Amino acid sequence: MNTIDHKDFEAVIGLEVHAQLLTQSKAFAPVAAQYGQAPNTQVSPLCLGHPGTLPLVNENLVRYIIKMGLATNCSIAPKSIFARKNYFYPDLPKGFQISQFETPICEGGYIDIEVEGYTKRIGITRIHMEEDAGKSIHDQDPYNTLVDLNRAGTPLIEIVSEPDLRTPQEAYAYLSKIKQIVQYLEVCDGNMEEGSLRCDANVSVRPRGREKFGTRTELKNMNSFRNVEKAIDFEIYRQIELIEAGGEVVQQTRLWDTSKMETRIMRSKEEAHDYRYFPEPDLPPIIVTNDLLDEIKAELPELAHVRQERFVAQYQLSEIDAVTLTENRYLADFFEELVSESGHVKASVSLVLSDVLRVLNEQSISIKEFPLSVQRLAELLDLRASDKVSSSAQQTIFNAMLEQDTSALELAEALNVLQVSDTNYMDDLVQQVIEANPDEAQRYREGKKQLMGFFVGQVMKASKGKANPKMANEFVRKYLD
16 A cells, blocks of 8 residues: 555545346346356347347346345336447447436435444445446457457446545445345345456545545456455555646546556546437336335345344344354355254354354355255254363364264264263262372362362363263262362
8 A cells, every 4th residue: 555645635436336137148138148158159149239139128137226226225216218328349249238327227325334443324326227248358369359248238237336435445345335235135246356246436536625526537447355445545646646746637547457556547538428328219118116116125135234233132142243144145044044953052153153264264165165064063063062072072073074974973973072971980980080189189178179170180181081071070079079
């Protein structure tokens, strides 16, 4: 990060987030829309804009954007229309993109973000529907640009924030919240590296206390949350340095260069009139009835912030644990399934936040790919809750379960870590330990109660760690007191 003191300036940041929707087919064509397929295998004459072809609206495109609008407190327009956004580029063979302009379907929403100890409300100007362009590939042929049109026509929603963000950290928190919401709604997987979540940032600076915005630049080519944060940080300082040197910020689009960790000019910024927007003549207006709105409202899941509050109230979790468990919808689902299966809340919290998350991080996998079922883990928690294994033995069994498709009990037996809870065995063992240490027994009876730990330790040693520590304490106390 840069170190210039910019206390006399304030940044004004707005984000435009494109989320690729998890529909089976494209926005306006009955063609598969799946990531990672061979280039140019998911195209049709309709995607390419051939003469005589007519678009058809994907119903889930409409349903998914309404879900996103409701989850972000937007007003849903009862009637909205599509528009043609005209521009020429090799990966847009139609010469235009079907989008929305004057009548977006969602407007006037907000989300709350938490960053650096404070909460801030960020306005959402609009969320609209559109189709994606294809992909130009510049690094596979030294002489030519290649084009993959698989992505052309893929359904997108664009989420446009108000210019309410003031720091790169707020932008990071906002983007993280958007990702969390689309994942909870299951309308987008939120994978920025694969391009299913993309972000452009509008950045300007102004003297502190001034209401008028400065000239903004648009930042593109940021393929991770951290790169968004770094690019905005760099651009803020670039503009401040330029102004302080007597220069003037020019409205333009700039690319984030990850190799040089700096922004560089891409082109002068287009205005809306450059795209020659006009109503899409081949698609009817989208009419949202009250019945449809009620139906979609009923489908909305419990969002993260609501689930956090419920976890604190229902399971008596700390706020930190509740936030961690609900950060990902599927991790929260996994935790609740484990609690339901085992009946052990605290033990489930501990297991998920320690061992399960450790495996996810070490193996770079999602909770959906976690190899152990909640049923197997519940059996492990039952062994620990019934004092059949110690806490250290639970860890050993868990690690073994990752390697072997065997029950927790069978592994405990094979690893020889089952605790002995037989009363006759414990009775004889404790008597033997006390008889072998008469001086310590006498000192205990004379008031040196801290020797209790010594005797329990001797019992555990004699049993080679198999004795149930709780029972060992009870029997030692019984014979010494």
